[in-house]
Amino acid sequence: MAKIIVVTSGKGGVGKTTSAAAIATGLALRGNKTVVIDFDVGLRNLDLIMGCERRVVYDLVNVIQGEAGLNQALIRDKRVDNLHILPASQTRDKDALTQEGVEKVLDTLGKDFDYILCDSPAGIERGAQLAMYFADEAVVVTNPEVSSVRDSDRILGLLSSKTRRAERGEDPIREHLLITRYNPSRVDLGDMLNLEDIREILAIDLLGLIPESEAVLRASNQGVPVTHDADSDAGQAYTDTVARLLGEEVPLRFHEYQKKSLLSRMFGGGRR
């Protein structure tokens, strides 16, 4: 059976879809058969980030409503062989999703894949609850700001009460903290919450820390998950994150402010 991982946050715009795409890519690059599902019905974005928007024919809602088979809706990634995308519908809304339908899709995918990533919509309503309901693990994406931390806290409460594992009294969902858009120099200035404060409030394991990076925006607009940009800080940070998700111990990087040396300032310091 596949491991089901939900990427969630409560707050919008913190980097859920970017992270879901980057982690799915990383897992596939490490040889795992991976599928990433866009649960944001009505606000489809994952296909853009994955660069497969021109190849969408059928979507999650079609499959749930029996209008298409799973194999017709799954899109094979162009860059990594064992990575698939199940896009959301842009013309429907979250009411088109049913718990039974989602369960059936996940059960079927679970037979073929090692990892199923569910890219949750923002909020705590139906779409978000369905995305997390069947999860075994959760990646809670948080920005270093108070509102994001509070919303993540709320989501953690829901993960421990409104999911199948919680309702059945099984082992709780493994919760991981992923901090994105971290800017060490602004943390030092006091503009952003620091790593330790976030960890203390949310009280869950830190899976990874992604620095604020131009590479992320560039990757989004090019439709290439940032994990492929192995020279960039964000790409490396996601690779570290995936390694930790697979149980490896990797030291934390990019969380301290590095003053640029004279030489790197003179010669531009390469790509960031």
Place this chain on the structure above:
Amino acid sequence: MSLKVDRDSMAFTFKGGMLPMTVMELASADPERIREQLAGKLSQSPAFFQHTPVVLNVEKLDEPHLALERICAVCRAHKLLPVAVRGGPDPVKQSAWALGLGWFPPQEASRPRSLESVAPDEPTPAEPEAGQATPPAGGRSGRIYRGTVRSGQQVTAPEGDLVVIGAVNAGAEVLAAGSVHVYGALRGRALAGIHGDLQAGIFCRELHAELLSVAGNYKRLEDIDPRLLGTSVQVRLTDNQLGITTLA
């Protein structure tokens, strides 16, 4: 023009309060039967009947009209002071108001409201709680909660004390009929003595609370001396004032 409020010139201030109150649950609407029983009680414990304010609970009566005026007269004759009526149909409500008495909704309907009156802004929806709650060993009531109480969650000990082994995060709410103990940071709302226990207190390792309330007397984060923030404190009622003191 200045909007500055001078405390000395204010004629009054409104405060939320929860006072212990005797509720007289009527099983009969017959003033004569009430009179007989009251006379018997008066001889047993005369100290109780010292113009004691009572709320007449008529929920159990199934009568559209009550001889409310006569019942009140019987009470007053026995040095009980009816101040309000709880429950009953609309005519009962109207006649209570006509007699200058207050009217409370029936108990079931009013339970969530009593919370609102203590925590005036933004009542938090109750969420089925996560974590394990076990009654403390040896006691028949009270509750121990292990884990972080997260934003949007509400943990209640309807009887006795509530002990939280963990933090209470911003946007979370912990309530207890007795005292609230938080072995961690208290960043959310803590309400002790929700049924009016004036002896209840709040104790925490690290104070950042959005709201502290003991028996309906509350302080918001803004009202708390900033020097106390982040320290371990106890919160108690002394002379109707919520006092916060550092636990050395």
